[in-house]
Amino acid sequence: MSATLLETRQITRRFGGLVAVDGVDLDVAEGEVHGLIGPNGAGKTTMLNLLSGHLPSSSGSILFADADVTRHAAEKRAIAGIRRTFQNLKLFKELPALDNVMVGLHASTRSEIFHALLRTPFQRREEREIVERAREALDFVGLGPFADKAAGSLPYGHQRLLEIARAFVARPKLLLLDEPAAGLNGAESKALVDLIRRIRAAGTTTVLVEHHMDVVMPTCDRITVLNYGKLLAKGTPQDIRHNSEVIGAYLGKGSALKRERAAQEGAVHAAP
Ligand SMILES: Nc1ncnc2c1ncn2[C@@H]1O[C@H](COP(=O)(O)OP(=O)(O)OP(=O)(O)O)[C@@H](O)[C@H]1O
Structure with a gap:
């Protein structure tokens, strides 16, 4: 089993009365692509901001490459090997x-x-x-x-x-991707899947926040699911795909997971 590169313990972020990330334990193994998924407002981007140091945590701790980086600023974490992209491009x-x-x-x-x-x-x-x-x-x-x-x-x-x-050029130990497939067409999403796999093959560990299951499922080794800021489930794509709590949390909202299941069923029905 691979060593743990990144670990959060009971990491929490409050915005006034709202607990956007609520006591989450995340473990990311060295070399893996780790998906972070969940409905809108589940706390995924807040979690990435906590990992990159763009937001301070309210409580809890973050260990990266065996060092406690909880209080380190974003620049210091970048030098240590944590790089990220942003949902809203910052070019x-x-x-x-x-x-x-x-x-x-x-x-x-x-x-x-x-x-x-x-x-x-x-x-x-x-x-x-x-x-x-x-x-x-x-x-x-x-x-x-x-x-x-x-x-x-x-x-x-x-x-x-x-x-x-720009995030990958420094060959970071850990790459945080915030919804890289947002706004991409089908062909571009396929190319993104290939790119994420090549990033993995180059030895960079990735945390992928994404709604597009056609990108998450084929690239991720393991997935953590957040719901209302709390950890809902973790496991392999196969585990997550069949987890009734995850399906329940998504199905009510006509979500990505539901669309993916519909597409799969369509593919099954279309099969000769
Ligand atoms: N700077 C902020 N101030 C106040 N509330 C915030 C702030 N940032 C996020 N929130 C709230 O925290 C919760 C989690 O937001 P977050 O953006 O992390 O969710 P998300 O899972 O990334 O959602 P999406 O999939 O829609 O991007 C939401 O209720 C959001 O409104």
Whole structure:
């Protein structure tokens, strides 16, 4: 069995009287793709924000690579190897795609930026390496030919891939993807499945928040289900697919899981 890379213990986040994440124990094994699913408002994005350090927790703890990172700021967690994408894309729309990816590699401290401005030979070599690595990341997500295009001029699906390239370029230990399939068409979703598998093969562990079961089910090794901020279930895609509590929590809302089941039934009926 793989080692645990990320662990939350009774992690909780309150917004006034609302408990958005309520005492959740999450375990993510090194090397896996771990799905985080649940109905709208279940607390998935809040959970990602807690993991990345974009929100402080109200109580509970977060262990990453055996270190307690509960009180660490997002920048410190990024340096430790936790990178993320955002549900609402946070690209520099006027800048070329390549520059957007380079941002994922540039140091964030003032002193390092100061040294970069001096442009010593070492700095120039480092800059060439940054460009090279950014190009590799663009190629990896299939956006190599668009390196010089302004991010905002790319089709929406490409912008989603660009956001992943920026998070992945530093080869993080843990990649947090917040609804990467939102707004993608069928072909783009299939390409995303392939990309997530290749990210896994490259050795990066992923936590995937997603409503699209056609992306979650074929990519995830294990899934954690949240409902009203609480842990509802955890298990393999097979376990989750047949868990009556999960089906119940989704079916009432005409949810992704229901659509997926309908599609599967359609496929079964259509089979010769
Ligand atoms: N900054 C905030 N201030 C107040 N309430 C918030 C804040 N962020 C989230 N919430 C509330 O916390 C709950 C969980 O929200 P969250 O966005 O984490 O859910 P989600 O599972 O990601 O939903 P969705 O699938 O719709 O993105 C919701 O009731 C939401 O309104």
